[in-house]
Amino acid sequence: MPEECHCNIPLPLKEDQSNCVFCKMLAGQSPVSMIHEDAKVAVFVPLSFVNPGHVLIIPRIHAPYISDLDDDTAMHIMKIAHRISAAIRKSSFRCEGINFFLADGEAAMQEVFHYHLHVFPRYAGDGFGLKYDPRHSFVNLPRPELDSIAHEIKTHL
């Protein structure tokens, strides 16, 4: 349902295709530094990035979230991510490692609501890393608790 402003006029949803900066790029309505295009996906350089060589892989269809994207396109994105990784490693950009990152939902740091996989080169001392709360993240749990987590997810598969 559309959100509403204080005067009760419906606001466009952030997931709407008409607001989507990636759809505008794909339609040729805004500039893009394109690397690869095929029937299912596009690969381009984001406006700002972790390190030079960082790319985004997106589906052509406007799928805001994981749950909106068909398996075939998701699988093709992974195939292209592997090819792009090889190209980044062969390029002149400093690359001692590669990260894939995907954010699904605002709580997971998604900012553009059109599915996108980040693929970016890494090197020692580049300053990139993960932060987490050591009070509850990366704490070792006993096996019965791990088994219970496995059971809960399995139930919903």
Add this chain to the structure above:
Amino acid sequence: MPEECHCNIPLPLKEDQSNCVFCKMLAGQSPVSMIHEDAKVAVFVPLSFVNPGHVLIIPRIHAPYISDLDDDTAMHIMKIAHRISAAIRKSSFRCEGINFFLADGEAAMQEVFHYHLHVFPRYAGDGFGLKYDPRHSFVNLPRPELDSIAHEIKTHL
């Protein structure tokens, strides 16, 4: 080539299957809280994690890096990642978003040298995030520089 210790006896490579904790789990030689297994992949709960519901998806074959994994298995991992994401969202674990994360190489924070995709639930205030050096990461560059990056990667595709 194997690394050597100071007495010139070759040390096993970190990528060797004989040292691989994931291969030991798959072979039933160490405990694992398994969620899903099929001909190509396994999904399990890691020993420690960002939030409850965090899982790892690994290929059955011992592929240390992106470049070692065949397209079919990589694509299947993505398909399973989508299914697991739906299961995590339906489960009792707090989940307002999902992240996928993959590390390829030590410089990219890879710690176990058997390809693995992290899939983990996120929620507002969970304390997880990214850190980076603002002197060179996420700095806006002019379009000609973005085009030049795109050209360099395209050349190596």
